[in-house]
Amino acid sequence: MTAKPRVGLFVTCLVDLVRPQVGFAAVKLLEQAGCQVEVPAAQTCCGQPAWNAGADAHAVDIARQTIAAFEGFDHVVVPSGSCGGMIKRHYPEVFEKDEAWLARARALAAKTHELMSFLVKVRGMSGVTAQFAKTVCVHDSCSSLREMGVKAEPRALLGSVSGLTIDELKDQQTCCGFGGLFSVKYPEISERMADDKIADALSTKATVLTGGDLGCLLHLKGRMARQGKALEVRHAAEILADMGGEPALGEP
Amino acid sequence: MNLDPRNFQQAAREALNDPLLRPALGRMKTHFGAGRAAAVARYGDFEALREAGKAIRDYAVTHLDELLTQFERSVVARGGTVHWARDAAEARDLILGILRDAGAKTVTKGKSMVTEEIALNPFLEANGIVPVETDLGEYIVQLRHEPPSHIIAPAFHLSKEQVAETFFASHTDLDPKRSLVERNALVQEARAVLRRSFESADAGITGANFLSAKEGAAVIVTNEGNGDLTRLLPKMHIVVTGIEKVVADMNDVAVLLRLLPRSATGQPISTYVSVMAGRRGADESDGPQAFHVVLVDNGRSKLIGTEAQDVLRCIRCSACINHCPIYGAIGGHAYGATYMGPIGAALNPGVMGVENAAHHANASTFCGRCAEVCPVKIPLPRIMRHWRAVEHSKGLAPRSITAGLGVWAFAAKRPGLYRLGASVMAWFLRMMGRRGTVHALPVMQGWFAVRDFPVPQGRTFQAQWKARRQNAAERIGLEGGNSRSRQQR
Amino acid sequence: MSGGREAILQSIRSRRLVQSPKPQPYSAPKTEGDLAEAFAQRLSFWQTDVRMLDSMADVPAAVADVLRGKNMAQRVHIAPDSALALDLPGIEVLREPPGQNDAAVTEVPFAIAETGTLAYPAGKGRPASWHFRPVLEIAVLRASDVVPELEDVLKRLGGVLPSTLNLVSGPSRTGDIEQTMELGAHGPKSLAVLVVKS
Ligand code: SF4
Numbered sequence: 001m002t003a004k005p006r007v008g009l010f011v012t013c014l015v016d017l018v019r020p021q022v023g024f025a026a027v028k029l030l031e032q033a034g035c036q037v038e039v040p041a042a043q044t045c046c047g048q049p050a051w052n053a054g055a056d057a058h059a060v061d062i063a064r065q066t067i068a069a070f071e072g073f074d075h076v077v078v079p080s081g082s083c084g085g086m087i088k089r090h091y092p093e094v095f096e097k098d099e100a101w102l103a104r105a106r107a108l109a110a111k112t113h114e115l116m117s118f119l120v121k122v123r124g125m126s127g128v129t130a131q132f133a134k135t136v137c138v139h140d141s142c143s144s145l146r147e148m149g150v151k152a153e154p155r156a157l158l159g160s161v162s163g164l165t166i167d168e169l170k171d172q173q174t175c176c177g178f179g180g181l182f183s184v185k186y187p188e189i190s191e192r193m194a195d196d197k198i199a200d201a202l203s204t205k206a207t208v209l210t211g212g213d214l215g216c217l218l219h220l221k222g223r224m225a226r227q228g229k230a231l232e233v234r235h236a237a238e239i240l241a242d243m244g245g246e247p248a249l250g251e252p
Numbered sequence: 253m254n255l256d257p258r259n260f261q262q263a264a265r266e267a268l269n270d271p272l273l274r275p276a277l278g279r280m281k282t283h284f285g286a287g288r289a290a291a292v293a294r295y296g297d298f299e300a301l302r303e304a305g306k307a308i309r310d311y312a313v314t315h316l317d318e319l320l321t322q323f324e325r326s327v328v329a330r331g332g333t334v335h336w337a338r339d340a341a342e343a344r345d346l347i348l349g350i351l352r353d354a355g356a357k358t359v360t361k362g363k364s365m366v367t368e369e370i371a372l373n374p375f376l377e378a379n380g381i382v383p384v385e386t387d388l389g390e391y392i393v394q395l396r397h398e399p400p401s402h403i404i405a406p407a408f409h410l411s412k413e414q415v416a417e418t419f420f421a422s423h424t425d426l427d428p429k430r431s432l433v434e435r436n437a438l439v440q441e442a443r444a445v446l447r448r449s450f451e452s453a454d455a456g457i458t459g460a461n462f463l464s465a466k467e468g469a470a471v472i473v474t475n476e477g478n479g480d481l482t483r484l485l486p487k488m489h490i491v492v493t494g495i496e497k498v499v500a501d502m503n504d505v506a507v508l509l510r511l512l513p514r515s516a517t518g519q520p521i522s523t524y525v526s527v528m529a530g531r532r533g534a535d536e537s538d539g540p541q542a543f544h545v546v547l548v549d550n551g552r553s554k555l556i557g558t559e560a561q562d563v564l565r566c567i568r569c570s571a572c573i574n575h576c577p578i579y580g581a582i583g584g585h586a587y588g589a590t591y592m593g594p595i596g597a598a599l600n601p602g603v604m605g606v607e608n609a610a611h612h613a614n615a616s617t618f619c620g621r622c623a624e625v626c627p628v629k630i631p632l633p634r635i636m637r638h639w640r641a642v643e644h645s646k647g648l649a650p651r652s653i654t655a656g657l658g659v660w661a662f663a664a665k666r667p668g669l670y671r672l673g674a675s676v677m678a679w680f681l682r683m684m685g686r687r688g689t690v691h692a693l694p695v696m697q698g699w700f701a702v703r704d705f706p707v708p709q710g711r712t713f714q715a716q717w718k719a720r721r722q723n724a725a726e727r728i729g730l731e732g733g734n735s736r737s738r739q740q741r
Numbered sequence: 742m743s744g745g746r747e748a749i750l751q752s753i754r755s756r757r758l759v760q761s762p763k764p765q766p767y768s769a770p771k772t773e774g775d776l777a778e779a780f781a782q783r784l785s786f787w788q789t790d791v792r793m794l795d796s797m798a799d800v801p802a803a804v805a806d807v808l809r810g811k812n813m814a815q816r817v818h819i820a821p822d823s824a825l826a827l828d829l830p831g832i833e834v835l836r837e838p839p840g841q842n843d844a845a846v847t848e849v850p851f852a853i854a855e856t857g858t859l860a861y862p863a864g865k866g867r868p869a870s871w872h873f874r875p876v877l878e879i880a881v882l883r884a885s886d887v888v889p890e891l892e893d894v895l896k897r898l899g900g901v902l903p904s905t906l907n908l909v910s911g912p913s914r915t916g917d918i919e920q921t922m923e924l925g926a927h928g929p930k931s932l933a934v935l936v937v938k939s
Pocket residue numbers: 515565566567568569570571572573594595622625626627628629630632
């Protein structure tokens with residue numbers, strides 16, 4: 001038997017703060033997929049808020065810290081397309097003019113994966129052992145779709161959950177309006193985009209909205225809570241790790 | 253009507269509350285979005301076509317001096333004249349000079365975003381020359397004294413009832429009891445009214461979708477045929493366009509023609525493509541007797557060699573706009589600029605100044621849909637981010653944002669401090685939360701303006717993880733087990 | 742005026758830039774099968790009345806039939822010096838430019854199979870504006886003049902463009918009011934193409 005691959009879990013700042021269960025779900029799934037999981041204590045945030053705001057100096061410092069903390073692993077796995085996209089697509093841009101760090105950024109980018117695509121594509125996982133007897137709709141985050149190329153994997157894994165049915169959104173391409181600081185800087189535009197997405201979700205048979213990015217989910221749940229709309233919202237990893245019985249996002 | 257890009261936020265709010273805009277945006281999205289998707293699916297290898305288009309435009313943008321001088325020689329060889337305008341004012345003066353020399357009093361105009369950019373119409377009017385827009389959408393917004401709200405569908409934001417009102421108010425010589433209920437009645441009325449303008453105009457002004465250097469030709473695509481009547485019926489044809497529109501030759505144009513209409517409306521080709529090379533030939537019975545091209549720089553050349561250079565590849569197809577969720581929420585007028593949506597967000601800060609157009613670059617979630625559909629693969633979000641970095645480095649970003657980012661970044665660079673801060677924050681949010689969500693906080697007001705914040709589940713992941721590992725280690729110590737037991741569970 | 746020219750060229754040349762290489766020639770997906778058939782099928786999709794005729798002798802009857810179908814008078818405009826040698830019994834032929842409610846019969850030098858497009862290089866007997874002035878255009882095309890793609894038209898023109906080259910793929914249209922397509926915006930409301938096989 002070959003040695004277990006060492007996986008560094010990049011928890012993401014939102015999971016760390018708001019939804020630790022997603023982190024534990026990720027650990028459980030990765031272990032089921034035969035990985036040895038470690039969670040470096042030297043991680044904070046991927047630096048995307050700084051990078052997207054054009055605060056490049058901050059982004060450089062944070063990216064260096066992340067690279068140093070994770071470059072020793074065989075793989076870096078992130079339960080978010082957005083933070084994964086930051087590492088995989090944007091760290092090399094952050095260091096475009098710094099050759100030494102560029103090489104390290106590229107090396108890290110090459111082994112960084114979004115959680116569900118890692119399970120399916122790298123570890124060959126075809127299903128999970130979990131129960132969730134509800135109908136769900138799946139929200140693809142823009143970074144999962146367009147930066148990480150993740151679309152089929154969450155559906156393949158969710159499809160294997162016993163009792164679960166997927167009823168898809170009509171529009172699977174359009175942004176939900178989160179966009180990090182965008183949601184704070186342009187709340188009314190963000191609100192309209194959220195409302196369109198929520199209307200789409202409510203028009204399906206789903207009672208649960210799930211997805212791979214906690215940012216979008218917090219935004220959509222936050223908006224639904226404000227309006228008194230009652231869809232259950234939870235990260236797909238929780239369902240896959242058979243933790244779907246815990247209270248959902250924003251529920252006491 | 254917002255004419256100042258710095259008023260973006262207020263104008264966006266008003267647009268969101270405009271009850272007529274929503275259905276119009278809905279129509280626009282389905283019409284153009286579905287059209288493009290079908291056209292792309294029907295084409296063989298669209299990705300290869302995009303690569304070819306990108307390569308052609310990249311070559312052009314990095315050989316502009318050669319191609320423009322070649323274009324000039326070719327136009328001159330065909331009896332035309334090329335004029336060069338550094339900025340909007342110079343362009344307006346040049347055009348006025350050409351028209352005055354010809355004694356022109358009225359001009360018909362084909363659709364041209366560059367003449368919008370240089371605000372030509374009000375200038376001509378102020379100087380006693382009557383410009384008549386002939387693209388139906390442009391004509392409608394001209395009658396209403398509005399700017400176009402979309403680069404290829406200038407009046408998409410209006411209902412047919414609004415258009416009918418506009419025609420009743422403007423075409424006062426027609427029977428006030430006529431019926432303008434049907435769209436086709438509106439189209440036929442505009443056709444008849446504008447035909448008179450075409451026949452009496454002293455000069456015609458069009459834009460250009462492409463300039464072909466080798467042949468000295470300007471190429472326009474239209475569905476109505478108005479550009480052709482603009483060129484062919486008056487004695488003089490003036491093309492006003494940006495310096496970046498030039499490509500090497502007509503074979504390059506042929507490739508780009510496969511991309512442009514498919515990306516714009518989903519048509520494999522527009523109804524009319526007109527290749528216009530100079531004045532009428534000796535054996536021809538119609539066409540203009542004089543041909544001028546006004547090449548406008550207006551901030552374009554200074555983008556070459558910068559992080560924003562790729563934006564010069566743009567062929568103004570509008571695909572990025574049609575697929576943009578921000579534009580899809582607020583429409584075009586809120587931008588307060590000629591170019592709206594993602595192309596505006598990538599271009600405007602460069603040509604209008606970051607201090608004026610910063611909102612355009614900031615009002616994006618970086619969802620990436622624009623870059624995904626752009627026929628010449630312009631990395632639009634990347635260029636927007638570049639403008640944000642310029643804004644930040646010049647100290648122009650809002651204090652509230654930079655201060656918050658500063659505090660956060662200070663912690664994010666110190667993992668120990670960060671973990672402590674996150675733990676405090678998790679505790680604080682749990683204290684604030686009632687029934688699962690927090691309704692308001694004195695910070696992040698933009699967030700709480702429209703939504704709640706779900707309360708953290710418990711202690712932070714890092715705190716729980718540490719505790720779990722300590723427990724495991726203690727257990728191992730007690731049991732004398734091996735250090736790999738954690739993974740063996 | 743040359744101040745602007747030199748300043749702009751200077752501004753362009755002063756930029757540090759990496760020149761992109763000359764692009765590789767692009768080859769579009771090729772039209773399979775009979776070119777005239779492909780042309781006819783594609784153009785028909787765009788609200789165009791495309792008719793396949795066996796010979797030039799069938800043209801007069803087809804012209805009369807198109808006019809009848811549109812409830813128009815048996816009267817057409819044909820450009821002076823047009824290469825179309827048509828004897829149109831029972832149809833009045835006018836030689837001046839058509840007005841916005843008239844019909845014109847025009848000669849099509851080339852057509853493009855890839856997109857279902859008529860290609861009109863302007864020239865003697867082929868005034869460009871005639872494709873835009875009338876309400877009905879009846880275009881006469883020889884099947885052997887259908888080429889695969891635009892590049893072939895450029896080749897046949899021998900690298901020399903006429904003052905105007907019009908590519909026409911259907912009647913004039915607009916979607917400017919409520920994104921709903923309406924025909925006859927400025928140019929012809931109807932287009933008929935008579936494709937003569939020999
Ligand atoms: S940026 Fe790209 S998608 Fe947008 S208008 Fe220009 S060419 Fe079209």
